[in-house]
Amino acid sequence: MASSLRPILLAEDNPNDVELIMTALKEARLINDIATASDGEQALDYLFRRGIHAGRTGPQPAVIMLDLKMPKVDGREVLRQIRADPELHSIPVVVLTSSREESDLMQTYKLGVNAYVVKPVDFEEFITAVGKLGFFWALLNEPPPEKIAQP
């Protein structure tokens, strides 16, 4: 809670990937808080402030980094629920996935994703890509004001 910046929500089920992404964001010297969710359900709980996140008071994230293939609720469903919710629908969502399959690209763009990034296998490329992504979305990009569309 040290920073007044809005946090980054990282929804990723693979702990190895979580560690690599955290490292990459740290290398990029981002000081935003990073919240992690190890499946789609946890990510939705965080965003809708329920379940284990029932008492969460902080602001909604500046950006959501979303894996597609996750247990329980997959990334597409999380994205769909975010876009359908009047409070959350404007939050930038970046899909960060291993898949370059056309069907995944088509579906997520149709659901309104802001960016689609394939995780590079090469470590250096990975660090650079994730770092740039975090820098752009968490610092450079102006997130939408809170509570844009309260009904």
Add this chain to the structure above:
Amino acid sequence: MLRNVPIRRKLMLIILLTSVVVMLLMRGAFFTYEFFTFREATSRQLSTLGEILGSNSTAALAFDNSDDATDILSALKAEQHVVAGALYDRDGQLFAHYPAALPAGAFPASPGANGYRFADSYLSGFQPVMQKDHQLGWLYLKFDTGTVMQEWIWGSVRLALGIMAVILLIAYLLSRALQRQISGPILALAETATAISERRDYSVRAPKGGNDELGRLTDAFNLMLDQITQLNRELEQRVIDRTRQLEAANLDLERSRAEINSLFESLPGLYVVLTPDYQIVSASDAYLKATMTHREAIVGRDLFEVFPDNPEEAGATGTSNLRASLDRVRQTSVADTMAIQKYDVRRPDGVFEERYWSPVNSPVLSAKCELKYIIHRVEDVTDFVRQKKGGGGSGDMQARLQQMEAEIFHSSQQVQAANQQLQIANRELEAFSYSVSHDLRAPLRHVDGFTGLLQKHAADKLDEKGQRYLNTISGAARQMGRLIDDLLAFSRISRSELNTIEVDHDGLVANVIRDGRFERLPQPPEWSIAPLPRVRGDPAMLRQVWFNLIDNAVKYSGKNPHPKVTIGTAPDSADGEMVFFVRDNGVGFDMQYVAKLFGVFQRLHGNNEFEGTGIGLANVHRIVSRHGGRTWAEGRVGEGAAFYFSLPAKARVNGPGATAANGASSPT
């Protein structure tokens, strides 16, 4: 008020009314004139009477003899309408009066101004009684004009009424005779119009009187009737014609419908037409015969209700397989061929007979591509199946032939099954490559990622050997990542649909050379590019072909101090194929391995010599085959290589540049 009165009466009324008004006005003027004339005459008459009386009574006045005067006045009795008379002496005193019985108070007390005046219904007044120039007194007379006037008015009115009656009678007779001139033609028109509107008889014509406006109106009316009659006749003719055409078309339609129906019903094959919810619409006679049913008994009913599974056969799959096949047709709108089915039929007596069928279910789509019907076609293969079951043994030629045919049916059944398995395998392959894409790359990324982290973390603790090991691990992981990516791309090429349009090969090649950034190489090659024909094909895939071939040519000629890449067309093959090539002056290859070149993961050079995954040429081969063309190569170690591909004649686009063939020279 007069609006609804018949025109004849209207005309007469107008004429009579006009006559009455004119007459009344004239009578009024006459009456006024006569009235004033009458009054003047009365006044003059009275004055004359007064003169006579006055001169008769001068002596009585002069000698003041009132008795004489009274006598003289009493002569007034003869004048019926003189009701009073009086004489006044010189001093204006009443001297004598008539009638003598009246009291003196009934007369004016003293004489007034000379002259007679009308007052109420009387004419009364004074006149002087003179002897020479000497006035002896005054005479007063009162004349009852009321009675006279009444008599006169009565007479006048009677006269007026008499005249008026005569004139009206004449006017009536005249107007009755004359109005016919105007009302006659109008009435005739009206009657004609009524006749037409009531009887719809357009042949009636209005009689014409003269050439005045009414005559012209009649002419116009008759002309209009002529035109209506003409139009009516044409319209009727048209209706008759149209009706006749419609009837003919209907008849034709019915005849052709019946014909199509009977054609369909007498088809030698076994056909049933089903609605999308499997109700029977129609069936061929052959089908009815084979299934031992009647048309009336099955049309409109559910297929599975009509043909249930044999209840005595526990494992019967006939209905479930057929339903699955029909469901597939409904979902995909593509014909579905079923393997041979055992599907027993029920005899009219309820006993089931063993039957084997070879069915095909085809969709009938509407213009909007909606499923309208499903045609279920079957072939009764029971005899063949039984023979096959019975087995050979017979040396009879005919029997062997039939047995062979039965075997063909069985193997076609196996082909069907294999086809279905292939479809399943294809779907599994798709699922597999999807999962590879997601799941296989993740651990590789972790291997490389954590190797990288370890390198950073323990850089000072590792000796050179340790560093090299880590580099090897990370290099291997990256190579495997590339292999997976290329393999996925390769499988995508096989799976994705061809998007065929007209392709500009010159543009594709120029685009590949620009995007490949080959001029940045330490030894950029010398290009020789001939004009290429336009073809029909998938531009993205053909670009991939050119990219792989050009990239290979640049890569393998990279060690030549003067690398050169030639792109062009070779002469068309005998069956009209267009042939393209990419040639380089690089390391070449040994022709004994040429067969391996286009296989997946097949490489003729080590990775330390030339980098690569061994997928590129496999992609080229796959793409060209999918376009219906061929790939081949020529080469010699150390003397370069040439890679050819062809596209079929049907891919040719006739137009400018299409005939450009064999452009490039062939340097070595």
